[in-house]
Every structure is written in structure tokens, then in C-alpha cells.
Amino acid sequence: MNDHKERIAAQLLAVRDRSLTYTEADDDLLIRQHSPLMSPLVWDLAHVGNYEELWVLREAGGITPMRPEIDDIYDAFKTPRKDRPTLPFLGPAEARRYIEGVRGRVLDVLDSVDLEGPSPLHRDGFVFGLVIQHEHQHDETMLATLQLSGQPGLVREGDLPPGRAPGPEEVYVPAGAFQMGTDTIPWAYDNERPATWVDLPGYWIDRLPVGNAAYAAFIEAGGYDDPRWWTPEGWEWRQRRGITTPLFWTKDGDSWWRTRFGRTEPLPMNEPVQHVCWYEADAYARWAGKRLPTEPEWEKACGWDPEARRARRYPWGEADPGPSLANLGHRAAHPAPLGAYPGGASAYGVEQLLGDVWEWTSSWFEAYPGFRSFPYKEYSEVFFGEEYRVLRGGSWAADPAAVRTTFRNWDYPIRRQIFTGFRCARSELV
Numbered sequence: 001m002n003d004h005k006e007r008i009a010a011q012l013l014a015v016r017d018r019s020l021t022y023t024e025a026d027d028d029l030l031i032r033q034h035s036p037l038m039s040p041l042v043w044d045l046a047h048v049g050n051y052e053e054l055w056v057l058r059e060a061g062g063i064t065p066m067r068p069e070i071d072d073i074y075d076a077f078k079t080p081r082k083d084r085p086t087l088p089f090l091g092p093a094e095a096r097r098y099i100e101g102v103r104g105r106v107l108d109v110l111d112s113v114d115l116e117g118p119s120p121l122h123r124d125g126f127v128f129g130l131v132i133q134h135e136h137q138h139d140e141t142m143l144a145t146l147q148l149s150g151q152p153g154l155v156r157e158g159d160l161p162p163g164r165a166p167g168p169e170e171v172y173v174p175a176g177a178f179q180m181g182t183d184t185i186p187w188a189y190d191n192e193r194p195a196t197w198v199d200l201p202g203y204w205i206d207r208l209p210v211g212n213a214a215y216a217a218f219i220e221a222g223g224y225d226d227p228r229w230w231t232p233e234g235w236e237w238r239q240r241r242g243i244t245t246p247l248f249w250t251k252d253g254d255s256w257w258r259t260r261f262g263r264t265e266p267l268p269m270n271e272p273v274q275h276v277c278w279y280e281a282d283a284y285a286r287w288a289g290k291r292l293p294t295e296p297e298w299e300k301a302c303g304w305d306p307e308a309r310r311a312r313r314y315p316w317g318e319a320d321p322g323p324s325l326a327n328l329g330h331r332a333a334h335p336a337p338l339g340a341y342p343g344g345a346s347a348y349g350v351e352q353l354l355g356d357v358w359e360w361t362s363s364w365f366e367a368y369p370g371f372r373s374f375p376y377k378e379y380s381e382v383f384f385g386e387e388y389r390v391l392r393g394g395s396w397a398a399d400p401a402a403v404r405t406t407f408r409n410w411d412y413p414i415r416r417q418i419f420t421g422f423r424c425a426r427s428e429l430v
């Protein structure tokens with residue numbers, strides 16, 4: 001295998017290690033549905049293998065199906081999450097055997113394909129990037145399931161850099177056009193393409209994500225009891241569900257606590273807030289006299305280099321996201337303290353854009369002009385419209401392989417089991 005193929009093989013191995021670590025549990029924990037929002041963990045495990053079989057073995061490798069009778073069970077479109085526990089899915093031992101069998105053949109395909117060939121699935125290893133990113137995304141989903149399960153374990157403390165003393169609260173991004181999306185990042189998804197010029201007026205954006213202390217101040221100021229801060233849909237959701245705090249927060253006397261992977265601990269006031277839905281983020285921003293950034297505002301602040309007049313792959317440039325630049329890859333099972341990554345700042349001086357928490361934007365998930373679905377419509381196209389809000393930046397649970405300035409995630413505005421926070425922005429006063 002050449003160097004490029006060796007790197008792909010190493011990434012395939014790393015992501016599989018991760019999936020197997022998250023599913024080293026007794027069968028009951030893997031088979032049970034911990035929340036109607038989530039799949040049984042063993043479904044995710046076999047689903048990543050089935051997806052790998054579909055795309056690498058059948059589509060890219062021309063190999064006949066290994067287990068065609070299970071395809072429907074693992075088709076996320078045919079089986080909504082709430083119905084998955086009733087499916088005849090593979091048990092843990094069989095699922096592990098199946099994904100291992102697929103993987104052996106995948107390495108044979110990798111060995112034989114021409115990564116410089118004309119096929120868009122083969123070129124630059126796109127199809128391998130597709131399955132590597134897909135598996136990492138499911139691993140993050142599995143972590144959210146494990147957090148909801150309340151089972152102990154998977155709390156990693158890692159070794160994160162310390163926070164820093166407060167600096168400027170906001171950064172000004174001057175008016176001007178920038179290039180959004182990409183034509184050149186080999187493993188970018190269809191929804192990040194094509195690159196497109198977007199002209200924005202000047203705006204202010206928070207240098208850091210909103211922290212737990214600031215969010216607690218919103219709660220203590222009666223933020224959850226004042227419909228002025230909420231959209232009508234958000235207020236209706238808050239009332240009906242009786243929501244008064246982020247998910248996994250509790251209050252005891254004057255002190256705030258959070259529960260993380262089965263362990264209850266004092267809420268660290270200097271970490272970015274997480275487990276808030278879009279409605280909560282939007283209400284906080286209005287209370288603070290600001291608003292959520294639009295998706296183009298977020299991406300310009302993150303990736304645009306105004307001097308070089310080009311987009312960076314990461315806020316700091318092209319260097320891989322190492323441990324001194326961003327909190328990614330589940331090094332610790334929580335966001336890093338605010339201000340922990342001065343070296344990870346963008347050209348404009350905005351920090352902690354990648355890693356720590358996904359960040360809600362005010363934008364719906366929509367196609368860029370000139371969008372073409374690839375390699376299949378169900379990855380992005382069927383989700384476009386005014387139903388899902390865009391999330392950016394990746395969380396502590398996201399892997400560097402599935403994070404970049406152009407990467408787009410999306411979810412319903414009520415979702416908060418994901419590792420999500422936000423930062424605020426505001427228009428330039430005229």
C-alpha cells in the first residue's frame with residue numbers, strides 16, 4: 001500500500017477501535033433503548049458496518065451483498081429511531097462478527113483501487129472518507145446515548161489546557177465578501193459544496209462560546225419565565241415540557257450541579273454551556289441583547305483569512321487539529337475551560353470555534369447555490385428546508401476527521417441530548 005492508502009487504513013483502524021470501546025458493555029446495555037431519541041447501541045454498531053458494506057464493498061468495489069436480508073433493518077430511513085428496538089437486529093456477538101467480516105474485505109478493496117482514477121467515489125479515497133466520517137459521527141451519537149443512559153463509565157478527564165483570564169468579549173468582523181464552502185477539500189460532504197462568495201455587512205461575534213456562569217445568570221434573572229426572550233414556538237416548547245434548565249443540570253440550594261456519564265458533580269462555571277436546544281440558545285441571545293450568528297457569519301469568523309483572501313481549513317490555518325489547538329476526539333468527556341486555546345484562534349481572533357461544543361446558528365439547513373447531491377440524496381438533500389437548524393464546529397466528542405471550518409451539522413430546534421452550546425453575535429450599530 002502507498003502512503004495515502006496507509007493513512008486511510010490507519011484511520012479505519014482508529015475509528016473502529018473507538019466504536020468497539022464504546023460498545024464494550026454487557027449485552028443488556030447494548031440491546032436496550034435508553035431513549036426514544038436514540039438507537040440501541042448495537043444497532044449503531046452493525047449500521048456502520050452495513051453502511052461500509054453498501055458504499056465501499058458494493059458501490060465502490062462491485063462486490064455482491066454479504067447479508068442482503070439485513071439491509072432494511074439498518075436503513076436509517078426505513079426504520080425511525082423509536083422503532084429500532086423492535087427490529088430483529090443482530091445481537092452484539094453477531095454484529096461484531098459482521099462488521100469485522102466487512103472490514104476485512106474493505107481493506108482488500110483499499111489495496112486494489114486506484115485513488116487517482118476517474119471514479120468520484122475512488123478519487124482521493126472519497127468513499128473511505130465517507131465511511132470513516134460516518135462511523136465517527138455514529139460514535140458521537142453513541143456517546144450521547146451513553147450520557148442519556150446514566151450508566152457510569154467513559155468519563156475521561158484527559159489533559160486539557162487551562163482557561164485564561166477574560167479578554168475582549170466580542171470581536172468585530174468587518175464588512176466584505178468571503179468564500180463559503182469548498183470545492184477542494186477531498187472528503188467534504190456534498191452539503192459543503194460548491195464554494196460560493198457571500199457578501200456580509202460588518203458584525204460583532206463573541207470571542208468565546210457562552211459559558212455556564214453566564215447561562216446560570218440568565219436562569220437566575222428569570223430567563224425561563226419571561227416570554228419576551230423566546231420565540232412563540234420556543235415558549236410553547238418551554239411551557240409544555242416544563243423546562244427550566246439545560247439538560248442534565250440540577251440546583252441544590254444555591255449551587256448548580258450537572259450529571260455527566262452517571263456522575264453528579266459541581267457545574268464548572270468556566271466551561272461552555274452544553275445540552276441546550278436552539279430555543280434556549282436563541283432566548284439567551286435575546287436576553288443578552290444579541291442574537292445567534294447566521295451560518296455565513298459563523299463560517300466567515302471561523303475560516304476566512306482576510307489578508308490572504310482565502311478560506312482556511314481550520315481557524316488557525318492548515319495544521320492538523322492537535323491537542324494545543326482544539327478539544328476534539330474525546331480526550332476529555334467535557335468542554336475545555338473558556339480561553340483554553342489562544343493558539344486555535346481564527347484570523348479575526350475568535351476562539352474555540354472547533355471542538356468543545358457544537359454551536360447553534362440562526363440558519364435553517366439549506367443547499368448552497370449550485371448544490372448537487374453526492375453520492376446519494378438521503379445524506380443531505382432530503383433534510384434541506386425550514387425544519388432543521390445548522391450546527392457548526394464540532395464538540396469534544398467529534399473526531400478531527402469529521403471537523404473543519406466548512407463542516408455542517410443540523411438538527412431539530414428542540415434537540416439537546418447532543419453536545420451543543422452556542423455563541424452570540426450582533427449587527428453593527430448604524
Ligand SMILES: [Fe+2]
Pocket residue numbers: 047051076134138
Ligand atoms: Fe448512519
